[in-house]
Amino acid sequence: MALFGVKKKKENIFRFFPILLLFFVLLGLVFFADQMSTKNQSYSYEILDQALSRSITQCYALEGTYPPDIKYLQEHYGLTYDEDTFYIDYQYIGSNLRPDVTIIERNQERN
Numbered sequence: 001m002a003l004f005g006v007k008k009k010k011e012n013i014f015r016f017f018p019i020l021l022l023f024f025v026l027l028g029l030v031f032f033a034d035q036m037s038t039k040n041q042s043y044s045y046e047i048l049d050q051a052l053s054r055s056i057t058q059c060y061a062l063e064g065t066y067p068p069d070i071k072y073l074q075e076h077y078g079l080t081y082d083e084d085t086f087y088i089d090y091q092y093i094g095s096n097l098r099p100d101v102t103i104i105e106r107n108q109e110r111n
Contacts, residue, residue, distance in 0.1 A: 041085075041105070048081050049103055052088065055079045056099065065095035 055077040059067045070090045073079040081088070084106065091100040 044082075044085070045103065045105065048086055051079060051081075052101060052103070056101070060098075066092070066097070066099055068092050 052073075055073045056066060059065075059073065059077060067073050067077075069092060070079070070088055087104045087106055089100075089102040089104060093099060
């Protein structure tokens with residue numbers, strides 16, 4: 001009789017193995033998705049920085065003066081960005097001095 005009791009315990013362990021495997025796979029997918037989200041946010045920052053620099057340089061090359069504000073770049077040079085994700089601090093110094101530009105990531109709560 002003791003043999004049958006031991007056998008049932010081993011069967012119960014193998015019964016939960018697929019559930020544990022599924023749990024670890026889902027845990028890995030959540031971790032991977034979080035890493036990809038962080039990497040995409042960093043990549044978006046770099047793209048915005050390059051696009052902003054390119055737009056400012058193009059405006060100066062074509063018009064001979066630096067743009068007075070971000071709205072001017074958006075209207076005349078097609079600069080677009082997610083204003084909910086990034087804040088651009090744009091300090092216009094003068095027509096012959098490159099503006100001081102700082103890109104700040106806004107804090108966003110994850111659901």
